[in-house]
């Protein structure tokens with residue numbers, strides 16, 4: 001599927017801007033299994049700044065259907081091809097659930113060389129939960145829909161989300177995303193010194 005990657009528009013976009021949007025990346029029939037993997041996984045509350053920001057982080061096991069998907073060779077090939085790096089085969093994986101009032105403000109991640117963010121559930125458009133990026137060129141907001149994915153360099157690009165609020169048709173908004181974070185192999189020529 002991802003052969004001749006360098007010629008794909010998504011890869012060209014990633015190489016130029018360090019992010020690329022993949023609409024309808026996950027098949028609708030897989031979404032409910034992945035979502036239930038997240039909702040049944042062990043979780044911990046993450047709080048930043050005295051409850052100004054909080055969300056729930058879920059540990060995803062490699063044996064679950066979502067874990068197997070994020071560890072699959074097609075995801076690995078996509079990340080390798082887009083980054084142009086020799087990546088370690090196993091990504092770090094996890095998921096996060098945001099509910100009413102929850103968000104994550106703009107930040108850069110501390111590690112990783114390329115990250116795939118997959119949206120498994122999205123609130124309606126009036127309920128917030130947009131993915132935000134601040135690049136050198138502009139501020140970008142993307143309302144990810146369930147099944148959409150975003151490849152991005154999370155250590156370079158400032159990113160976060162808008163807060164989930166009560167929408168006209170959604171009094172209990174929820175947003176669920178999963179992450180596969182890939183690391184480059186150590187540069188062997190540097191290691192030898």
Ligand SMILES: O=C(O)CCC(=O)C(=O)O
Nearest residue numbers: 104109131154161177179
């Ligand atoms: O859930 C999101 O959209 C943001 C996740 C995030 O900040 C990250 O993967 O570093």
